[in-house]
Amino acid sequence: MGTAPSRCVGGIDSGSGQAEDGRPIVEKDDTKRRSSGRRHSSGETVHCPTCQGTGRIPRGEESKLVAVIPCTDQRLKPRHTKSYVAVSVAVCLLVSSLVLFFLFPRSILLSPVAVQSSFVYFTEDGILINITNVLNITNNNFGGMQAYNLSVQALNFDTVVGSVSIKNVTYVKPLSIKMYSFVIPVKVTDSELSDYCKKESLPVHILYLHLQMSMTVYYLAHYEQLSLDTYEYIDCGANSTIPHSVLPPPP
Template identity: 55%
Template sequence: MDTPGHSSKMTEVPDLTRATEKVKTLKHFPPYGSINGHSTGDTCPTCRGTGRIPRGHEDQLVAVIPCNDVRLKPRRTKLYVCVSMALCLLVCCLILFFLFPRSVTLTPVSVLSVMVYFTPDTVDMEVTNLINITNENFVPVQIAEFSIQSLVTDIVVGKTKISNMTAIQSRSQKSYTIKIDLPITDKGLNSYCKSGSIKIHTLFLELQMTMNISYLSHMEQLSLNTFEYIDCGTNSTIPHPVR
């Protein structure tokens, strides 16, 4: 029959064995929330403080990173964030600067010549004008169509449409010579232009210009009205600027 003292010794031996195994386990597997093995926190909820993963629970793992891990505190974080924001802002500003639509202007320059042909019933004139088209954009501009309507005393005397004009390169200006045919059939204007008693046969010609252009994937229409004077009596009109 065992004595009471002998029973207490037998109970202490398993306790010492368990304590020794726990110390060995903590040396290889630090407790939850510690990287040096000394912690007063809770045990790991995945391995339950044993340092081993139960079989069949591999897909239920929980990644635990200590709060004092240096990976959670990267160096120069604010500097990297500020530099990234500055680069994004710079790229956006450059895109807006180069792709922002700018003006395309149509400017009449001068009347180069006026050729007058008399027929029994009409006065046929061929007016040659010089115009400039300026492109302020950083992309080429395509000219889809260019049309001119000519009026004398609010009467339409001629229409001209040009559809084979070349593109205008970025940040450039291009000059075009436009020929306008003006057959005047009005009897009053015919008599005025053919009269020999009148020394000056000046007509004030109104030009209504319309140009359809395309750039940056959109269409745009430019309109311009200008006035110029021509001599319908003889071929005496000399080149002069449009005012």
């Protein structure tokens, strides 16, 4: 018996699944691609943030994915970056230098000017002398300065003959010099020195004094202790000395 021929319906070979011209009726790969494309175009996906909408990623996995940018991307090489960094560094250095220049603590100087006047009083027990001294206080800072607790001791060789203490002294403006005067009482009780000062036959009676000064200053949010030693000579034989003017220091 011979083999029965295959039947064709509408020009389609039912046994081989091909048309009369030999082409396949349905390509399975094309069908899969079309069905996959329909699935991706549904509401289950969102636009990829790194490919400007040309690609797709599954919805809900945005926080799990990492965007990779090529090294040649211009976003990694913004214009004028070096210029911005250089200008920022220069501005920071300039501001820091100005702050250090204006806020860096500078020295406060104490310097004696002269004896402005001295008044001598003879007593039965000795001699009392009120000496007015002038002191220069120099502020080299860009901020004001307040002086406190001026303490002065007058010594005749190793003997303390007078002392004075002043709590609130004065205020000195920035970059300025202020003259401050104070009175220190000196009492001479030594009999030999007292006789020497009262001796009328001597034209000049020299009393040697050593002044030890200390003062507390407050400036630029900190305290500082200053000290000064100076020497002066007083005529202890005259019962009064005419005050003489003290010229201010040159600017």
